[in-house]
Amino acid sequence: METFFPKFSKKREGVNVIMEQKLLKNVNNLILNAQTCTGCGICSEACPEEAISLGLVGAVIRGAVDYAEPVYIDEKKCSYCGVCVVMCPFNALTLKIDGEEALPIIEREGFPEYDMVTAIDQEKCVCCTICEDVCPRDAIDRQVTVYEGSEEGGKGRQTALEATTKFTVDDEKCTMCGICGDLCPAIDVKRKPFSAESGKVEGEVVWNEELCDGCTVCVEACPEEAITLERIVASGKLDGTVSIMDDNCCTCRWCAINCPTEAITVEKIFEGDIEFNADKCPAGCSTCVEVCPANAIYLPSAKPARELKGEVEPVIAVNKDFCILCGACVNACPGEDIITLKRTGIRIKGKETDLFLKIKDKLCTQRTSMVKEGKVDSVELKMVKTA
Numbered sequence: 001m002e003t004f005f006p007k008f009s010k011k012r013e014g015v016n017v018i019m020e021q022k023l024l025k026n027v028n029n030l031i032l033n034a035q036t037c038t039g040c041g042i043c044s045e046a047c048p049e050e051a052i053s054l055g056l057v058g059a060v061i062r063g064a065v066d067y068a069e070p071v072y073i074d075e076k077k078c079s080y081c082g083v084c085v086v087m088c089p090f091n092a093l094t095l096k097i098d099g100e101e102a103l104p105i106i107e108r109e110g111f112p113e114y115d116m117v118t119a120i121d122q123e124k125c126v127c128c129t130i131c132e133d134v135c136p137r138d139a140i141d142r143q144v145t146v147y148e149g150s151e152e153g154g155k156g157r158q159t160a161l162e163a164t165t166k167f168t169v170d171d172e173k174c175t176m177c178g179i180c181g182d183l184c185p186a187i188d189v190k191r192k193p194f195s196a197e198s199g200k201v202e203g204e205v206v207w208n209e210e211l212c213d214g215c216t217v218c219v220e221a222c223p224e225e226a227i228t229l230e231r232i233v234a235s236g237k238l239d240g241t242v243s244i245m246d247d248n249c250c251t252c253r254w255c256a257i258n259c260p261t262e263a264i265t266v267e268k269i270f271e272g273d274i275e276f277n278a279d280k281c282p283a284g285c286s287t288c289v290e291v292c293p294a295n296a297i298y299l300p301s302a303k304p305a306r307e308l309k310g311e312v313e314p315v316i317a318v319n320k321d322f323c324i325l326c327g328a329c330v331n332a333c334p335g336e337d338i339i340t341l342k343r344t345g346i347r348i349k350g351k352e353t354d355l356f357l358k359i360k361d362k363l364c365t366q367r368t369s370m371v372k373e374g375k376v377d378s379v380e381l382k383m384v385k386t387a
Contacts, residue, residue: 008075019075028080029096032073034060036092038293039070040326043084043093045362048355051077052084058287058332081105086113087359089269089326090137090293091247112350117267118244118251124263127238131255131264136295139248140255144240158213162235165214167207173226176201180218180227186211187218252294252322270325271345272364278314280338288316288329288339296322297329333369342366 007022015035021028039057051074059065082095082103094101105111120131132140146154181189191203214231244255249266256264276297289297297318316338318329330341343364352360 010073010075017069017073019073019078021075021078021080026098029099030073030075030078030080030084031094031096032069032071033092033094034069036090037070038090038092038326038328039291039331040089040293040328041071041331042326042363043088044071046083046087046359047078048081048083048359049077049079051075051079054331057328058291058334061291061328061332062287083111083355083359086111089114089250089324109351110355111353112348112356114269115347115349116246116249116251116269117265117347118246118249119265120242120244121263121265122241124261125242125259126261126263127240127242128260130258130260131242134254134258136252136254136293137248137250139245139250141243141245142240144238144242156213158211160238161233162239163214163231163233165209165212165232166230167209167212168228169205170226170228173224174205175224175226176203176205177223179221179223180205183221184212184215184218186213250294250324250326252296252324254295254322257321267347268324269347270343271347272325272341272343274318274320274323274325274342275340276314276316276318277338277340278316280335281316282335283315285334286316287332287334291328291332293326293328294322294324296320296324327367330367330369335369337368339369340366341368 005022005024007020009020009022011018011020015033017032017034019030019032039054039061041054041057044052044054053072053074055068055070055072056065057070060068060070080095082105085093085095085103086106095103097104106113127142127144129142132142145160147157147160148154149157176189176191178189178191181187186208188206188208189203190206191201194201214229216229219227219229244264244266251266251268253266253268256266286299289299297316300314300317303313325341325343327341330339333339346360346363348356
């Protein structure tokens, strides 16, 4: 006798891979954004049904193959519980029940969540562009007026700061020469009609405060030193706000470390350590550099031979300040024992349930770089259980 329910299917729509479980009364969909997915593999370690496995991480992220995703999800094994959605640090997974986003496992308080510590002190923030520029995940929301210096057609720079300007002309000194008016659009030298009766050049200097940016060129160019300009800045801070979008933030701390006013606070969601055994790296592939979602891995700059002093120059390195211990590099590295990752803690909020503790134990198991890429849904890692 044919079984009608549950029914399973999988399809690709743009960057999304949609797994579907159709039950008698409702439809569950697990959606993987293959573009956002970094291949960190945390979802595969967290899945209680072992329905998720690593794909060809390095090849997919580098664009060497276009027929697979960084992770493979078995739509028939999946219980559509949402654990992978909660544990994905990059928000690459979404669970929908009857077309609506839902996480019943959270709503029933059956599972904790990452404790995202991300904040920008608006009093300290000067609305510069550094955090936005250095962020590798487009997690900075900079709501600041666009000015003419960064974009053609932007607002005039003189409108950026809250200031008052006082412009005065000494009529005794001014000869109505017109130089200031020729130089500046904020000044108009209006001469009276010339008359032989007076035989003099007369008129007035009209100043438009809205057009004045306080540059003082008029003061410096006046041959009679007849102009004075005082500009009092009430607020030297740009108008606007800068915030962190938690859904995009991977807690790499690029923004916090580089903020010139120390206005940003970000705490990493994973604790632990990572080591690169550069002497085992064959060099040349740079796969780990390309897959790192936090831009924490780099190829060291070459040193002059006289500075090496007999030491072997490293071919690969990681800046631990920015590493988020996600494991994408470990999964993508084609060499053996080149990268070693050990997580020791996870920042969460909520009750540590039995299920979470099992997942935490797996996530905190030391592992080293990949030794074999098999088929699309089968990738082997070295797991090293330590006491």
